[in-house]
Amino acid sequence: MKRRNRLTAVLTAGVMSVLCAVPVPAQADEEVVIDGITYYVRSNYASVEKCDPSVTNAVIQSTVNGIPVTFIGYEAFKNYTSLTTVTIPDNVETIYNHAFYGCTSLTAITIPEGCVINHDAFLRCFALQTVTSSGDHPYYFKDHAIYRDNCLYNYVGSADITEYTVPADTAYLGRYAFDNPGALTDLTILNPDCYIPDSDMYCCIAGNVTIHGYDDSTAYRYAMVNGNKFVSLGKSMTTPSTPTGSTGYAPADLDGNGAINAADAASILLYAAYVGAGGTDDIMTFLAGR
Numbered sequence: 001m002k003r004r005n006r007l008t009a010v011l012t013a014g015v016m017s018v019l020c021a022v023p024v025p026a027q028a029d030e031e032v033v034i035d036g037i038t039y040y041v042r043s044n045y046a047s048v049e050k051c052d053p054s055v056t057n058a059v060i061q062s063t064v065n066g067i068p069v070t071f072i073g074y075e076a077f078k079n080y081t082s083l084t085t086v087t088i089p090d091n092v093e094t095i096y097n098h099a100f101y102g103c104t105s106l107t108a109i110t111i112p113e114g115c116v117i118n119h120d121a122f123l124r125c126f127a128l129q130t131v132t133s134s135g136d137h138p139y140y141f142k143d144h145a146i147y148r149d150n151c152l153y154n155y156v157g158s159a160d161i162t163e164y165t166v167p168a169d170t171a172y173l174g175r176y177a178f179d180n181p182g183a184l185t186d187l188t189i190l191n192p193d194c195y196i197p198d199s200d201m202y203c204c205i206a207g208n209v210t211i212h213g214y215d216d217s218t219a220y221r222y223a224m225v226n227g228n229k230f231v232s233l234g235k236s237m238t239t240p241s242t243p244t245g246s247t248g249y250a251p252a253d254l255d256g257n258g259a260i261n262a263a264d265a266a267s268i269l270l271y272a273a274y275v276g277a278g279g280t281d282d283i284m285t286f287l288a289g290r
Contacts, residue, residue, distance in 0.1 A: 032064050039064045040073075048072045056082050056105075062089035072099045081105055088112055095121045108132070111139050117153065119174030122146060124182060125156045143167075145177075157182030170194055175281075178205040186210045192217035192236040198225060199280060 030041040036052035037060065046064045048071070058077070061069055071094040077083055079102035086100075086109055095117040100106060101124055108130040111117060117139065122128060131141035139148045144161065146154040151172035155164065162183050166173070168190035175197045178187060187205060189196075192214040197204045205211065205222065210229040213219025214236035223230035267283075 030065070034061055034064065035059060037061075039069065041065055041067050043067075045070045048076045051077050051080060051083075053080050054082065055080070057085045057087075058083060059087045060089055060092065062091055070094070071096060074098060075101065077103055079103070088115070094118075097121065098123070100125055113138075117146070119153050120176035120179065122154045122156050123176065123180050126159050126182065128156050152177050155181055155184075157184070159183060162186065164188070166190060166194065172283075173197065173204055175199075175202045175204060178209060179203045181206055181209065184209055186212060186231075188212040188233075189217070189219040192219070194218050195283075196222045198222060201280060 029043060032039045032041055032046075035058075036055040037048060037058060038050045039046050039061070040049050041064050044067065046067045046069045048060055048069065050073075051058060060072070063069065068091045069089060070091060072088070072092060074096045075098045076096075077086075077100050078098050081102070081104050083100075083103045084105050084107060086106065088095075088110060090112045092112055092115055095111075095115065097118045097120055099118070099121045100109075101120070101122070103122075104124065104126045106122075106125050107127050109122075109128070109132070111131065111133040113133070113135040115133075128141065128146075131139050131146055133139040137149050139146055139153070141147070144156055144158055144164070145152050146156065147170075150170055151174060152166060152170050153174040154176075155178050157180070160183055163186045164181075164184055165188040170189075170191055171193075172195045178184065179202070181187075184206075185208070187209050189211065190213075194217075196218050203226075205226070205228060207227060210231060211219050211223045212231045212233055213223075214233050217236065220230055220232070222228070
């Protein structure tokens with residue numbers, strides 16, 4: 001189990017929850033409902049904040065009263081089990097925490113170019129099969145999970161899958177990647193150097209999940225710190241191959257151009273300064289938000 005100063009953790013969590021953990025929109029100048037979707041409209045932007053649970057095909061407006069809709073808010077569609085499709089306009093920039101959590105009938109979604117999704121935006125979307133995205137580093141869907149480059153952002157879960165293997169070319173896990181993984185009981189992580197976020201303020205892998213990994217791997221260290229049962233795959237004898245193309249890059253190749261260069265080093269230094277100032281996002285989230 002973790003051996004940390006719990007009082008410090010609680011105080012830190014309280015401060016961070018106020019400052020950055022959950023987006024708190026500015027007071028809406030106007031609340032507008034269109035086709036069952038509620039928008040908060042402000043002077044220069046609008047947001048999606050909630051929806052009538054009876055809506056099955058949600059079409060998000062690009063503008064409301066002439067104001068652009070730029071984000072989908074915290075828990076906007078949470079647990080709307082009748083929702084099957086969502087149309088998101090190109091000017092949406094961010095999809096926030098738990099925006100589509102528990103939308104168990106949602107089968108496909110298109111992410112606009114440049115839009116950032118929070119790591120837990122699609123947790124427990126058990127029916128999701130297709131994620132369409134564009135741009136230099138698009139999101140994509142593979143084996144019940146949403147990826148961006150070679151970071152597994154969201155394991156969307158399944159009502160009946162009990163065992164899951166994270167591929168060897170996965171270099172990062174999102175902060176809440178396996179926090180609420182449905183029926184999952186056993187998780188195998190094949191990359192011994194896969195970055196697994198660890199903090200008192202969030203949970204990357206649920207405590208009841210047995211982790212399978214190599215000796216002295218990041219998976220082993222995560223299990224020892226957090227109290228997960230660990231099953232050894234033995235000693236790793238090979239270094240995971242470096243993926244190429246749109247589906248991934250080496251852990252230090254942060255811009256995904258196939259080479260580790262000065263730009264990657266600069267990104268790492270920026271991230272180090274961010275962490276030194278108290279930042280808690282993992283490196284991929286930090287860079288995606290810049």
